[in-house]
Amino acid sequence: xxxxxxxxxxxxxQDKLVVPVLKDVSLQVEEGEYVAVMGPxxxxxxxxxxIIGCLDRPTSGTYLLAGEDVQKCxxxxxxxxxxxxxxFVFQSFQLLSRQSALENVALPLSYAGxxxxxxxxxxxxxxxxxxxxxxxxxxxxxxxxxQKQRVAIARAMVNNPKILLADEPTGALDSKSGQQIMELFxxxxxxxxxxxxxxxxxxxxxxxKRIVHIIDGMITEGENGQTENLNxxxxxxxxxxxxxxxxxxxxxxxxxxxxxxHGDGKEAENE
Amino acid sequence: MLENxxxxxxxxxxxxxxxxxxxxxxxxxxxxxxAIVSTIKGTNEQIKENLIGSGENTxxxxxxxxDYTYEIDYNGVxxxxxxxxxxxxxxxxxxxxxxGASLYTSRDGYNVVYYKNTGLSGGxxxxxxxxxxxxxxxxxxxxxxxxxxDYKKFRKVVLLDENSSETLFQGEEPVGKTVEIQRExxxxxxxxxxxxxxxxxxxxxxxxxxxxEKNMGAVYVPDTTWPMLYGYDEPQSLVLKLDSVxxxxxxxxxxxxxxxxxxxVTDETMKYKADDLLKQAEDLQKLGQSTxxxxxxxxxxxxxxxxxxxxxxxxxxxxxxxxxxGLKKAIGARKSRVLGQFxxxxxxxxxxxxxxxxxxxxxxxxxxxxxxxxxVAISVPAAVxxxxxxxxxxxxxxxxxxxxxxxxxxxxxxxxE
Ligand SMILES: Nc1ncnc2c1ncn2[C@@H]1O[C@H](COP(=O)(O)OP(=O)(O)OP(=O)(O)O)[C@@H](O)[C@H]1O
Ligand SMILES: [Mg+2]
Numbered sequence: 050x051x052x053x054x055x056x057x058x059x060x061x062x063q064d065k066l067v068v069p070v071l072k073d074v075s076l077q078v079e080e081g082e083y084v085a086v087m088g089p090x091x092x093x094x095x096x097x098x099x100i101i102g103c104l105d106r107p108t109s110g111t112y113l114l115a116g117e118d119v120q121k122c123x124x125x126x127x128x129x130x131x132x133x134x135x136x137f138v139f140q141s142f143q144l145l146s147r148q149s150a151l152e153n154v155a156l157p158l159s160y161a162g163x164x165x166x167x168x169x170x171x172x173x174x175x176x177x178x179x180x181x182x183x184x185x186x187x188x189x190x191x192x193x194x195x196q197k198q199r200v201a202i203a204r205a206m207v208n209n210p211k212i213l214l215a216d217e218p219t220g221a222l223d224s225k226s227g228q229q230i231m232e233l234f235x236x237x238x239x240x241x242x243x244x245x246x247x248x249x250x251x252x253x254x255x256x257x258k259r260i261v262h263i264i265d266g267m268i269t270e271g272e273n274g275q276t277e278n279l280n281x282x283x284x285x286x287x288x289x290x291x292x293x294x295x296x297x298x299x300x301x302x303x304x305x306x307x308x309x310x311h312g313d314g315k316e317a318e319n320e
Numbered sequence: 321m322l323e324n325x326x327x328x329x330x331x332x333x334x335x336x337x338x339x340x341x342x343x344x345x346x347x348x349x350x351x352x353x354x355a356i357v358s359t360i361k362g363t364n365e366q367i368k369e370n371l372i373g374s375g376e377n378t379x380x381x382x383x384x385x386x387d388y389t390y391e392i393d394y395n396g397v398x399x400x401x402x403x404x405x406x407x408x409x410x411x412x413x414x415x416x417x418x419x420g421a422s423l424y425t426s427r428d429g430y431n432v433v434y435y436k437n438t439g440l441s442g443g444x445x446x447x448x449x450x451x452x453x454x455x456x457x458x459x460x461x462x463x464x465x466x467x468x469x470d471y472k473k474f475r476k477v478v479l480l481d482e483n484s485s486e487t488l489f490q491g492e493e494p495v496g497k498t499v500e501i502q503r504e505x506x507x508x509x510x511x512x513x514x515x516x517x518x519x520x521x522x523x524x525x526x527x528x529x530x531x532x533e534k535n536m537g538a539v540y541v542p543d544t545t546w547p548m549l550y551g552y553d554e555p556q557s558l559v560l561k562l563d564s565v566x567x568x569x570x571x572x573x574x575x576x577x578x579x580x581x582x583x584x585v586t587d588e589t590m591k592y593k594a595d596d597l598l599k600q601a602e603d604l605q606k607l608g609q610s611t612x613x614x615x616x617x618x619x620x621x622x623x624x625x626x627x628x629x630x631x632x633x634x635x636x637x638x639x640x641x642x643x644x645x646g647l648k649k650a651i652g653a654r655k656s657r658v659l660g661q662f663x664x665x666x667x668x669x670x671x672x673x674x675x676x677x678x679x680x681x682x683x684x685x686x687x688x689x690x691x692x693x694x695x696v697a698i699s700v701p702a703a704v705x706x707x708x709x710x711x712x713x714x715x716x717x718x719x720x721x722x723x724x725x726x727x728x729x730x731x732x733x734x735x736x737e
Pocket of ligand 2 (some may be wrong): 094095096216
């Protein structure tokens with residue numbers, strides 16, 4: 050078991066009000082699994098991913114990452130877990146705009162204390178793996194949305210983490226670019242990388258071997274954590290779980306630069 | 321670390337104008353300090369040189385009446401002031417810091433020394449003992465110096481300095497010629513000169529007179545022949561050669577005390593006193609320094625303001641780069657790493673400012689020197705210290721912004737647009 054969350058609660062303090070966001074979430078993920086997390090906006094998906102990604106701590110509950118109790122980790126150890134065990138992919142790419150693709154990908158290597166020459170080599174390899182071997186010197190502003198997300202994936206994978214966490218990785222992309230990203234994910238999963246991916250998009254979610262639903266901070270997957278079949282899910286949940294918003298977004302095909310802004314705007318709206 | 325420095329330069333370069341304006345406070349402060357320090361150092365050296373003579377550690381002990389030196393020319397030989405004996409001179413030699421001691425008498429040279437019909441228009445005539453030339457760092461330019469037998473046999477021989485030789489002989493060869501001193505024929509045996517050429521900078525009327533008098537020439541005869549010229553053995557002045565300029569005051573006081581012991585004068589104000597040149601120099605320096613301390617304070621405040629400017633801009637920069645910092649932390653950068661990056665950036669910014677400041681300061685000092693004609697001495701340690709100090713300013717004032725950056729919550733930061 051690579052991820053083991055037991056009875057996780059997460060509250061946010063809003064003025065004097067305590068807002069519960071995650072309520073008794075338990076989730077187990079085996080090494081090599083490919084899990085999609087679906088749920089309506091505001092249901093707590095990103096909050097859950099922040100906890101899984103060691104960016105945030107639960108209010109209560111236990112979380113073991115590859116057997117290590119994250120609750121007991123100090124700030125420095127959390128940083129090191131994020132550096133070595135987890136790769137992040139965000140909806141809005143989060144690339145450093147002034148740095149080239151290569152420099153962006155090499156960033157985590159420098160935090161891992163790797164020498165400059167090896168950093169170049171490994172970052173170049175990582176970019177080649179996502180099909181951007183000919184774009185290493187490009188700045189993010191010179192890349193399309195799909196290319197930017199592939200740079201982000203290269204960056205996430207450059208330290209060879211066991212887990213890839215993606216928060217709406219196709220949310221700001223047209224369906225064709227999204228498709229390419231999904232192919233990359235599939236490829237990584239085939240190589241043994243555990244993937245947890247948040248998405249609004251049914252089609253995207255269907256690429257995963259297992260789908261977990263969060264509604265109002267609670268997980269509604271079968272307690273045994275079995276792999277769900279998309280068709281089963283549709284017939285079971287019916288219209289109650291239509292996440293149209295994401296699908297519309299994914300099907301839009303405006304130029305990448307605008308898409309990014311659009312996507313970001315939407316995220317801001319949701320908050 | 322090197323990586324951080326490179327990134328800092330990249331960052332600063334990408335905001336050229338802003339970086340420059342931020343550095344301006346530091347540049348002005350450091351430039352002011354360097355210019356002031358250079359001028360102080362230059363002025364100090366100049367004052368010392370003017371008053372003391374370059375590298376010459378000699379001090380004169382002369383008879384004073386009240387605040388002025390006693391003039392035998394006008395007042396006659398004083399009562400109760402004995403001729404200083406060789407034993408007394410030896411006692412001087414035994415004093416601490418004293419390397420040499422010599423006795424001499426002197427009178428005005430005007431209307432006293434002639435070659436054919438040319439006379440000295442001023443200057444001085446000295447009756448010197450055999451130590452004098454050595455103690456006062458004279459070297460023989462031409463001919464020879466006085467010998468033991470010149471003194472013993474009361475030979476009427478004379479040494480000229482370059483000024484008097486020029487005035488009297490006007491290019492003619494002086495050695496071997498005869499001049500008249502108080503109507504007595506004296507043979508010129510040599511030309512003397514100071515071993516070090518000293519060109520004082522004239523800042524005041526007194527400076528001018530001192531220098532002008534020396535410029536009019538000096539004539540030296542063996543002190544044993546002095547009574548032939550003026551009729552008596554006269555009380556002499558004393559000149560001491562010391563191991564260092566800094567001991568002038570102390571040794572001068574001790575020597576005067578020894579001489580004053582032998583006085584039996586009725587006039588209480590008649591006393592031997594050392595020319596306290598060092599003290600005069602120090603007084604002048606202090607006067608200059610109090611104004612300079614004020615200027616240094618002003619420069620210090622400018623640095624403080626510069627430092628606050630750096631802090632302010634760094635805070636803006638942290639806010640501006642919240643997202644970048646959040647991302648870096650999210651993908652595994654430790655707090656210390658972020659802290660290091662921002663501290664390096666602040667330190668690089670201010671060190672660069674300091675470096676530019678030093679260059680501007682040196683240029684400024686040179687300009688001051690050209691305009692006011694004062695000496696300027698660039699101090700290398702001060703320049704190095706200035707750059708190091710700017711770096712420290714950067715680190716101190718960069719601490720708060722860097723700490724803020726390091727402690728950003730990556731979740732909040734990533735959401736920040
Ligand atoms: N720092 C915070 N302070 C207070 N409330 C917060 C904070 N962060 C998140 N929340 C609340 O937690 C809830 C869940 O947020 P979260 O970002 O996890 O939703 P999500 O499922 O990712 O939504 P979306 O699909 O729109 O991204 C929301 O109601 C949000 O308002
Ligand atoms: Mg979200």
